[in-house]
Amino acid sequence: MSTALLTDLTIFILSLWVGFEVISKVPATLHTPLMSAANSIHGIVLAGAMLIAVTANNAVGYVIAFVAAAFAAMNVVGGYVVTGRMLKMFKRRPTAPGGDGSTTNGRRA
Amino acid sequence: MSTFLWTTQLLYVIAASCFVLGLHLMNNPATARRGNQVSVAGMVGAIAVTLAIVIHSGAVSATGWTVMLAGALVGSGIGLYSARSVQMTAMPQLVSMFNAVGGGAAALVAIHDYMRLTDAGASVATSTTVTTLLDVLIGSVTFSGSIIAAGKLQGVINSAPVTFPGARIVNVLLGVVVLGTGGYLIATPSLIGLVVVIIASLAFGVAMVLPIGGADMPVVISLLNAFTGTAVAMAGFVINNWALIIAGALVGASGSILTKLMADAMNRSIPNIILGGFGTGDVAVAALGGSGSIQSVMADDAAIQLAYASKVIIVPGYGLAAAQAQHEVAALADLLESRGVDVSYAIHPVAGRMPGHMNVLLAEANVPYPQLKEMEDVNPEFARTDVALVIGANDVTNPAARRAGTAISGMPILDVDQAKSIIVIKRSMGHGYAGIDNELYANPKTSMYFADAKTALSELSAAVKTLVG
Numbered sequence: 218m219s220t221a222l223l224t225d226l227t228i229f230i231l232s233l234w235v236g237f238e239v240i241s242k243v244p245a246t247l248h249t250p251l252m253s254a255a256n257s258i259h260g261i262v263l264a265g266a267m268l269i270a271v272t273a274n275n276a277v278g279y280v281i282a283f284v285a286a287a288f289a290a291m292n293v294v295g296g297y298v299v300t301g302r303m304l305k306m307f308k309r310r311p312t313a314p315g316g317d318g319s320t321t322n323g324r325r326a
Numbered sequence: 327m328s329t330f331l332w333t334t335q336l337l338y339v340i341a342a343s344c345f346v347l348g349l350h351l352m353n354n355p356a357t358a359r360r361g362n363q364v365s366v367a368g369m370v371g372a373i374a375v376t377l378a379i380v381i382h383s384g385a386v387s388a389t390g391w392t393v394m395l396a397g398a399l400v401g402s403g404i405g406l407y408s409a410r411s412v413q414m415t416a417m418p419q420l421v422s423m424f425n426a427v428g429g430g431a432a433a434l435v436a437i438h439d440y441m442r443l444t445d446a447g448a449s450v451a452t453s454t455t456v457t458t459l460l461d462v463l464i465g466s467v468t469f470s471g472s473i474i475a476a477g478k479l480q481g482v483i484n485s486a487p488v489t490f491p492g493a494r495i496v497n498v499l500l501g502v503v504v505l506g507t508g509g510y511l512i513a514t515p516s517l518i519g520l521v522v523v524i525i526a527s528l529a530f531g532v533a534m535v536l537p538i539g540g541a542d543m544p545v546v547i548s549l550l551n552a553f554t555g556t557a558v559a560m561a562g563f564v565i566n567n568w569a570l571i572i573a574g575a576l577v578g579a580s581g582s583i584l585t586k587l588m589a590d591a592m593n594r595s596i597p598n599i600i601l602g603g604f605g606t607g608d609v610a611v612a613a614l615g616g617s618g619s620i621q622s623v624m625a626d627d628a629a630i631q632l633a634y635a636s637k638v639i640i641v642p643g644y645g646l647a648a649a650q651a652q653h654e655v656a657a658l659a660d661l662l663e664s665r666g667v668d669v670s671y672a673i674h675p676v677a678g679r680m681p682g683h684m685n686v687l688l689a690e691a692n693v694p695y696p697q698l699k700e701m702e703d704v705n706p707e708f709a710r711t712d713v714a715l716v717i718g719a720n721d722v723t724n725p726a727a728r729r730a731g732t733a734i735s736g737m738p739i740l741d742v743d744q745a746k747s748i749i750v751i752k753r754s755m756g757h758g759y760a761g762i763d764n765e766l767y768a769n770p771k772t773s774m775y776f777a778d779a780k781t782a783l784s785e786l787s788a789a790v791k792t793l794v795g
Contacts, residue, residue, distance in 0.1 A: 236580050271383045284434060296409075301362055
């Protein structure tokens with residue numbers, strides 16, 4: 218087992234635990250935006266797709282590099298934009314109907 | 327370790343910290359937007375670092391740059407367009423498509439690396455083969471499975487469970503092919519072997535999702551989200567990239583938690599969903615309780631009940647989302663509020679198509695956030711409620727869940743039957759996802775208003791205006 222693999226494995230396992238801890242505290246109302254946010258974060262695969270270009274040197278390699286870059290970019294850009302759209306709706310609306318102080322904050326009562 | 331490598335790795339770790347911080351800030355609606363911005367900043371940083379690595383390598387040909395940038399531009403364009411134009415009700419399909427392309431890209435990263443290694447005739451380290459196989463397997467299953475899931479939600483593919491004789495045998499065979507070929511590849515690197523794994527995995531993704539009904543799709547999409555994260559982390563192992571490993575593992579963990587929460591809220595177990603069939607155990611379908619007569623009601627009567635109530639709780643369900651009636655329900659609520667009626671919304675954890683989906687839909691219709699109440703908070707309020715208005719929600723209101731021996735036993739429900747009177751807007755007496763009768767409908771306090779949610783709500787608003795103006 219190489220040192221690099223051991224390092225990778227350590228990082229992987231610790232990141233899993235961080236993921237469990239960070240996520241389990243989110244209220245149900247934010248689950249869909251959260252799913253979408255997590256969805257955009259796996260768009261990091263764009264970094265991997267870009268690195269394909271470093272070693273690509275034949276037609277098949279270039280096709281793979283193109284498709285991977287397109288897929289990953291679609292994931293990351295679309296994911297963040299749609300998450301942003303969803304979250305924008307949680308913003309407080311000063312002109313909301315009902316009139317009273319019920320819209321003072323987006324925070325749960 | 328060179329200074330350049332040192333710096334890039336450090337920057338990757340900082341970018342990954344942004345992802346963690348971003349997710350953490352999403353704990354709370356007040357900070358959620360900032361969380362997303364922090365996450366975006368991390369992503370921009372990670373991509374910039376990667377760009378620096380690509381430039382620093384000096385090994386990219388002109389063609390390489392062209393395909394990389396063209397691919398990124400095309401993908402960004404499609405992603406931006408679809409994310410901007412999608413209807414909020416169709417959002418789960420879009421998330422599913424992003425899962426598909428993310429998983430596909432992760433698989434391609436490993437496939438390309440494997441091609442490079444086998445082309446060079448080099449021996450492939452066992453750890454590389456194992457992570458490549460896992461990446462290709464998970465990535466391909468996610469790719470085809472997510473497309474099927476999106477197709478089912480969009481109605482392009484029959485959303486009912488699609489089964490055919492011998493399906494289980496096909497699945498077992500595909501599993502054997504993947505395992506057998508995988509085992510062979512560990513001993514003998516072979517590109518053809520990898521192609522076999524890819525094809526079998528793609529077929530497996532289709533075979534896995536096709537037999538699952540549309541109602542379970544949110545859970546499946548969430549599961550595939552976790553799969554994609556895991557595939558990305560595996561890709562990180564293959565090309566030894568920390569950013570991919572950390573971010574992929576984060577998403578793998580978050581997706582798993584979400585999947586479990588969703589499955590719990592629907593009283594389903596994940597193995598049950600994947601293996602198909604509702605409640606494989608005791609599905610003694612409960613008969614309707616003794617006084618099983620159903621009363622129906624017209625718009626005018628329902629409107630009067632609502633207008634003269636002092637407290638109304640609206641229970642939105644999938645039928646509201648499907649009819650895209652969120653604006654109509656908000657209009658009716660505004661109208662009632664202007665008459666001094668206390669209106670709030672009871673949101674079941676799985677109302678709509680995903681946890682929190684209903685909140686997003688109602689937020690889109692400008693419903694003030696504090697009016698949305700979660701199940702635990704709202705359940706004690708039903709007893710003080712004059713009218714509970716159930717719109718296209720079924721199983722989550724069925725009192726049968728409180729008894730043992732029904733398909734939904736133990737599922738947490740909204741205590742709608744505690745309200746003084748209940749109006750149910752529903753297109754027909756059809757069953758919910760659980761396929762059982764809803765005892766709520768036979769309750770003497772319940773009136774059924776048979777109509778499409780959108781039509782019904784517009785009629786109610788109109789009736790309130792004309793009758794009690």
